[in-house]
Amino acid sequence: MWFLRINMKDRTHQLTEVPEKYKKLAGRSLTSNLIADEVPPLAHPLGPNNKLVFSPGFVTGTSAPSSSRISVGGKSPLTGGIKESNAGTPWAWKLGRMRIKALIVEGQPEDKGEFWGLVIGLDKETGQPTLEWFDATEFTGQDAYDVYPMVFKKFEGRRVSVCGIGMASEHAYGNAGVIFEDMSQNPSRFAGRGGLGSVMGSKGLKFILLDDAGAPGVEIADKELFDEGRKKLAAALNEHAITKPKGGLNTYGTAVLVNILNEAGGLPTRNFSRGRFENAAKIAGEAIFDGVKERLGEERYNHACSPGCIIRCSNTWYRKDKSEHVSCVEYESDWAFGANLEIDDLDTISELVKLCNGYGLDTIETGVTLGVAMEAGVLPFGDGEAAIEMVHKMGKGEPIGRILGSGTGTAGKILGVVRTPAVKGQGMPAYEPRAVKGIGITYATSTMGADHTAGYTIAPEILAVMDDLDPLSKEGKIALSRAFQATTAFIDTSGHCLFIAFAILDIASGYQGMIDEVNGVLGTKWTADDILELGTEVLRVERKFNEAAGIGKQADRIPEFMHTEPLPPHNVVFEIDEETLDKVYGEL
């Protein structure tokens, strides 16, 4: 296993064995520990002292189901704190198979206009990673949907996977994702949140290509245990109604959540001013499934974003002429451009998703920032054409576009909007804290800023997965959010997609299967308590970094308007006080 360090100051590199300290870490636990150990907490996120770390999870690159995740870590230009953002992509699978445990990008070129592409391959004789550089300047200033085919063409005949950045990152926005390819070589799988694309851009790095020819695959210490584990997990995923083939996610995609959040009165609408959108059904996962069926004349089930996925939740939207419009219209994107902006047209929403992918913008941050801009009167609510035009302005770096590209928190300040739904500067995802208390606690306290995936209490609060809790009650939610945040930190370390949680929280043998897989790979004897402790320790490390960066408990707060403005239809406020919120990390 390798640590590969790239210094962008002079494009030199250093290849070492994995230091002892980091051998039992991977994915998020590794990116966060490396950032905490090596990046000064007060470093400027876009300066030479920040680092960008890529790490596949423990089982990424193996035959473990739904495990092709890549963690990307750094100090975030959006939140000013530590950031881990992850994506499912063939690129992750390859990095795992090439036995590169961490790819650490350091330094930056003295000339700000330089953009480089890097191809990492393997030496046929020694098996060691090799590096080739190419001048990527010619690929800047263009849509990723135009650029990616050119890059694949340039390396025709080689089995390369592409990670890159778009124009948003070239403009150094707080809203800029790292773009990975999907299974059809589209630039559509994002480590989207927190502006890590701009960290990559600040280093003059436009692409990292992986050529995994001759890759040895992941070393597995105890193959028998690993196989036992992956079979248990696969059985759980194949059995559970949400994750099984032709189940909820495979049929309707993640946007199946639109109707249930709307029914619960927790679907943020019109920039978080209501909990219900009267046209929710028109943009829901069911409408996507039916709309595709109508346009293509046949039912289409969803596909995988990356190799080895059983869940296969990625949908595709088609135009009236049956041509492919975009993949994938996720719940978050669908909501951010739909209910949040009062847009009820799937063609418009799909176009907005595609523009974000092409420019390298995070769809959540973009939609939430547009909601704030609409609140400020920069453009009208419900106006799809104006929204499309505004995203072009963001991508092209026009002055108003640069303001919006700075992210929800900053844009809200510049535009003077009180109703700015952000925590630590990061725009809130698609669940209303006032109507779903547990997720509000996660948004407030997560080391990542407002992030639903950091502790997805929606499972027991809305979906009746694992438990059946009242979303409007704050009872027991502090402990719930804390437990979910710790468990998630481990899942993000294992290399699995977070969606395995739906199956393994309900089916105990699936949960054990995940643990067996990891023990099989590492040769460890970790128990369920041990992995929870590992996850908790990741949170402690992240928290410590944030505090040293000046982001302490005073930043663990829900915006004031949510404490004072009752949210229809339940007419509730977020009533959890500061002292109670502080218990999440105070008692970690």
Place this chain on the structure above:
Amino acid sequence: MRVRVKLFATLGMYAPGGESAKPFVMEVDQGTRLNALLDKLDIPEESVRVKFVNGRARKWDYVLEPDDEVGLFPPIGGG
């Protein structure tokens, strides 16, 4: 009395028009419990995971009131 019902995702097949999320009205007796709708609509109980009445998740023994809005969901997830 009348209640308004919506069946979501795969449960849409049990709706009168076979459509998901489309509201329809049902006539039920006073004192009818939520689970009585299952028989009337021919929905197997195990295929329903979340039961909303007026935006609040309820149990099967919930006693319906006039003009209640019921929303039934199969197991679903996303993120």
